[in-house]
Amino acid sequence: MQVIKVFQQNNSGARKIAAVRERAGDDLVLDVINIDDALPMVLDDTEEYLKEAWEMEADLVLDYLKHPDLSYDLCRICSERGIPVVSPTKKWRRPHVFTPPTCCGLPRNDELGAYACSFGAPEVEAAVEDGVVKEIRVIRGAPCGATWEAAQDVLGKPVEEAGVAIGLKVQFYCVADPAGWDPIYGKSPVHFAGHVHQAALEKALRKS
Incomplete structure (x- = not known):
């Protein structure tokens, strides 16, 4: 069983979360962290919103955050902790961070576990x-x-x-x-x- 933490803003990943849960069965467990606050264009300090990222236990993180500062810091935290993270459409370049052009552009990779066996490039x-x-x-x-x-x-x-x-x-x-x-x-x-x-x-x- 693979434990996946999903970070989203204002239900930005809702359809993907629902589809993965429907098709993954018991192989994947998704724990969703919602950030629904109204945010300024620039966030100098994201700690208030990403507290769970520093403490989480996860095999994989899915980044559906829209705010670039939140997304960047989430990927930084995951990279530093050695937790693989899929952050579609983003341009971050760090170890353990996967940034396919779309969710369906994700290649197979052993680091991503069971998720990448079922989801990604068709x-x-x-x-x-x-x-x-x-x-x-x-x-x-x-x-x-x-x-x-x-x-x-x-x-x-x-x-x-x-x-x-x-x-x-x-x-x-x-x-x-x-x-x-x-x-x-x-x-x-x-x-x-x-x-x-x-x-x-x-x-x-x-x-x-």
């Missing part, structure tokens, strides 16, 4: 019959649940249309901020999510 298997997609089995998917939702919508699609279709469907279900733009990847987080899902399904279809 991995699927597909079955085809008479030129259409008959089955999609999600091995690993987005923690917001978009992979599972989109996979159901693609069933019955012609093989040649399925990759594009799942990419579009994922963008519909995705909870990332579409206004964001990553100059490294040349995509918004939503477009990135669609791209990695399209690539994952097309790979599975080629194998089938």
Whole structure:
């Protein structure tokens, strides 16, 4: 059993928390820390809000904090304590800190334990019959649940249309901020999510 501490602001991680709990079963235990205070743009001292981070016992931390000062200090604390933390879309560079461009851009890594076996960059298997997609089995998917939702919508699609279709469907279900733009990847987080899902399904279809 993996104990995961989740830090969020004003329910910023609510959908991901719900989806992970639904699909992880008893393998993962999520303990959620909410920070709902109205905060200034700059926080010189985050200690009041991150007291639990210094004392927590956890195998993994998920950072869904919106305030950059809170997020930075949370990742600093986790790094110093040797606790791995997943902080999507952020640019922090520290040991034990993983900053994928989106939640569904997280690669497999042994340091992240059971969480990374089920959630992160999508991995699927597909079955085809008479030129259409008959089955999609999600091995690993987005923690917001978009992979599972989109996979159901693609069933019955012609093989040649399925990759594009799942990419579009994922963008519909995705909870990332579409206004964001990553100059490294040349995509918004939503477009990135669609791209990695399209690539994952097309790979599975080629194998089938």
